[in-house]
Each structure stands twice: as C-alpha cells, then as structure tokens.
C-alpha cells in the first residue's frame with residue numbers, strides 16, 4: 001500500500017505515529033488512481049458511444065429512468081456514513097487525546113511575522129505568565145513576565161526547537177498576529193496557528209537529528225547548505241511578505257543531550273541575570 005508514496009518524494013518518516021498517516025496517504029492515492037482510471041475509461045467510452053456519426057440528431061428527452069438519481073443518493077449516504085461514522089471518530093480518538101503536561105515534554109509555540117518563538121517551562125515545569133504589554137520585539141518577543149510564578153527559569157528560543165527522541169512532545173500553538181502554520185514534514189505534523197486560539201498538537205520523534213542527517217547522505221538534500229541543522233520547520237500558510245524566511249530548525253536530542261541543552265540554557269539565564277555585576281569575564 002505504502003510503496004506508492006516512494007514516487008511522491010515524501011520526506012523520511014521520523015515519527016512514531018507517521019506510519020498511520022503514510023498508510024492513509026497510500027490508501028487515498030490508490031483510491032484516486034482507481035477513480036481516475038474508472039472515470040477516464042467512462043469518459044473515453046462516452047466520446048465514442050455518443051459520437052456525432054452515430055447520433056446525428058440530439059435526443060432532447062435524455063434519460064428517463066431514475067436509476068442515476070438513486071445511485072447518486074446512495075453514494076452520498078455512503079460518504080456521509082464514512083465521514084460521520086468512521087473518519088471523525090477515528091480522527092478524534094487519535095488527535096484529541098492530548099497528553100497532560102506531566103506525560104509529555106510541553107512546549108509553547110508562538111508564531112509571529114516572521115519567526116517562531118518557543119517557550120519552555122524550565123526546570124520547575126511551570127510556564128510563567130506572558131503578557132502583551134511586556135512584548136518587546138528585541139528582548140522579549142513573547143512578553144514573558146520573569147517575576148510571575150514559574151517564570152524566572154523559563155527558556156525562550158527563536159527559530160530553534162529542541163526536544164528529546166522517543167518522548168511524547170506536546171506543542172501548544174498560538175500566534176501573535178496572522179494565521180501561520182507549523183509544518184514538520186518528517187514528523188507528519190502540520191497545524192495552523194489561529195489568532196486568539198491555543199491549539200495543542202502532539203507527536204513523538206523516533207529519530208534523532210544526528211540519525212536524520214546521516215540518513216540523508218547521498219540524497220538530493222545532502223547538498224543543501226543548511227543540512228547540518230537537521231529538521232526544518234516551515235511556515236505552511238502564506239502569512240505576509242517575509243513568509244519565505246519564516247523558517248526554523250528542530251534539534252532532536254537523545255535524553256542526555258536534551259538535559260545538557262536545558263542545563264546550558266539555564267546557565268545562559270543566570271549569566272544574563274548577572275549582567276549588571278562588575279568583575280565578569282567579559283570585563
């Protein structure tokens with residue numbers, strides 16, 4: 001079923017749930033191929049069967065039986081059953097089952113023209129308050145209140161998303177301005193960010209960035225200059241003039257690597273806090 005996807009240039013599947021999506025993609029493409037051949041054949045048959053030489057005078061009465069109307073109705077009912085009875089419940093059971101903060105690595109994603117802001121709760125596992133009045137595009141793009149409860153140790157990055165492999169990842173997606181869309185093709189994740197809404201999405205990476213980069217050797221992507229940065233985040237909604245440069249990178253660590261990265265970020269925070277002190281190294 002899935003082999004058909006090889007011809008569509010789909011990126012490698014680096015997600016624990018990706019195979020289910022690929023399976024559906026494969027099924028849909030097979031179904032469309034069958035429909036295309038079926039309707040194409042019918043079209044060519046009709047061209048020959050009703051050619052002018054054989055039907056010199058048009059028949060204004062047309063079809064008299066109700067067979068085609070009944071058929072139409074039957075198709076419509078079957079499609080409704082498929083949609084309401086199967087598609088919506090299956091989608092809800094897979095996607096709506098959002099993990100709680102304790103069962104997943106919880107990260108907030110705040111999209112804006114034209115960058116991705118990532119907000120990590122820090123060692124205490126608690127997000128500090130973000131307030132529109134505190135937004136400063138240079139120093140505090142998400143308006144984080146450092147003195148709010150849980151806010152002091154929060155980590156904020158721009159265009160750089162880090163998370164561990166083989167762990168449930170929960171992203172809470174929001175936007176500061178227009179509609180954007182976070183697209184992580186290798187994890188089979190794509191979700192619009194809608195102004196005024198926070199939309200949770202969840203997935204699990206099955207491959208570290210290191211393994212991913214190795215898997216690309218010898219492929220067309222291998223020659224791209226940014227390849228050493230690994231997985232890319234593309235904005236998948238045309239969101240303005242700078243849409244083309246709304247590009248981020250994902251680094252999937254192993255457990256130890258993710259912890260080391262968190263520690264490194266915590267150190268940076270401390271250094272920033274000491275900024276006003278005299279006697280620092282950069283003196």
Ligand SMILES: [Cu+2]
Nearest residue numbers: 180235239246
């Ligand atoms: Cu965008």
